[in-house]
Amino acid sequence: MKFIQEQLAVAAAASVLTLVSALTGGVARAQDKTFVMKITTPTIHAVLDQYGAAFGAAVEKDSGGRIKSQVYPASQLGTIPRQIEGTQFGAIQCAIIPPEFFVGIDERFEVLAAPGLVTSAAQAQKIAADPEVLKFYLGLGANKGLHGVAVGFAEQSEVISKDAIRHLDDFKGKKLRIFASEFQSASFKRLGATPVAMSPSDVMTAIQQGSLDAAVAGVQLLSGLHFFDAAKYITLTNHAAIFYVVEISKKWYESLPPDLQQIIDRDAASTALNFNPRANDIEDAAVKAWTAGGGEFINLPADEQAEMIKTMGSVGADISNDKPPLAEAFKIVSDAAQRGR
Numbered sequence: 001m002k003f004i005q006e007q008l009a010v011a012a013a014a015s016v017l018t019l020v021s022a023l024t025g026g027v028a029r030a031q032d033k034t035f036v037m038k039i040t041t042p043t044i045h046a047v048l049d050q051y052g053a054a055f056g057a058a059v060e061k062d063s064g065g066r067i068k069s070q071v072y073p074a075s076q077l078g079t080i081p082r083q084i085e086g087t088q089f090g091a092i093q094c095a096i097i098p099p100e101f102f103v104g105i106d107e108r109f110e111v112l113a114a115p116g117l118v119t120s121a122a123q124a125q126k127i128a129a130d131p132e133v134l135k136f137y138l139g140l141g142a143n144k145g146l147h148g149v150a151v152g153f154a155e156q157s158e159v160i161s162k163d164a165i166r167h168l169d170d171f172k173g174k175k176l177r178i179f180a181s182e183f184q185s186a187s188f189k190r191l192g193a194t195p196v197a198m199s200p201s202d203v204m205t206a207i208q209q210g211s212l213d214a215a216v217a218g219v220q221l222l223s224g225l226h227f228f229d230a231a232k233y234i235t236l237t238n239h240a241a242i243f244y245v246v247e248i249s250k251k252w253y254e255s256l257p258p259d260l261q262q263i264i265d266r267d268a269a270s271t272a273l274n275f276n277p278r279a280n281d282i283e284d285a286a287v288k289a290w291t292a293g294g295g296e297f298i299n300l301p302a303d304e305q306a307e308m309i310k311t312m313g314s315v316g317a318d319i320s321n322d323k324p325p326l327a328e329a330f331k332i333v334s335d336a337a338q339r340g341r
Helices: 002-032 047-062 080-089 107-113 121-129 131-139 182-189 200-209 219-224 250-255 258-274 276-292 302-312 315-320 324-339
Strands: 035-040 067-072 094-097 146-156 158-161 175-178 194-197 214-217 233-235 241-249 296-298
Touching: 035 047, 035 080, 035 250, 047 067, 047 094, 047 146, 047 241, 047 258, 047 276, 067 258, 080 094, 080 241, 107 131, 107 182, 107 241, 107 324, 121 131, 121 146, 121 241, 121 258, 121 276, 121 324, 131 146, 131 324, 146 219, 146 250, 146 258, 146 276, 158 219, 175 182, 182 194, 182 315, 200 214, 214 219, 219 276, 241 250, 241 258, 258 276, 276 296, 315 324
Parallel strands: 035 067, 035 094, 175 194, 175 214, 233 296
Antiparallel strands: 094 241, 146 241, 158 214, 158 233
């Protein structure tokens, strides 16, 4: 009997050792595993893709190489809707895209695009860093496969056109590409234009073929993709700001060990906050590239610029008034805009 008890004790001890070995081995394998983070943006040589490169480099460094980043600019991984879908389902791990394009997931994403909200880059940068804005925006999409980690300011909105837009009346009758935003659609309808939502990757061809007369965009994207080969006029409307949100695939994020999740969250936020000086340099370079490529900048007459902002200025409130969730979101952002002035 004593012999049997001794054998059982030995067997039990061996089982415990085997279990401990399996558990510690599993942890070691998780720590040793390398994860790939594909980062997608619709731009090239602009704030979005340059932020993506900086964010990816920070994650690689801080993870000790356990996360490898790959940046795919200029919509290499598909149109913006495909990029968003890929991120939701985990085929893409990170999307850096203006928030208006996420309205199919939640219409509140578009409130940062409200016209008349932003009057300067400095104010926009304060809005992007505002704790209430971050708390609100980073939670959007959580039940749709997205994990928000950062918000940033890219540039002001402008209008590119094949034929020069020098006066407000020149907008009348124009077929004009917009972001996927009801705010933008309503704004340009008030100017007499016909808005058409479209991904950046389709815009140049549409302008060249004549199915579009003009497009809302920023000079960084337009210079980076050499739009001056298709249309050389940019009217500096400055009617709204172009922000970006950094969305991580929730499915992929939840597959990471906790320490890597913390690195993703921390590096995304710190990179956005520290990127503003670099963003200013990117904007300056894009302006120079546009004129060097034969492009021209146009300012509306001062009285017409003021009239345009006045005409567009109430769009955000008008659209959100009858939609309580949107109205609440709009108040969060407009309050932050007041604090940032």
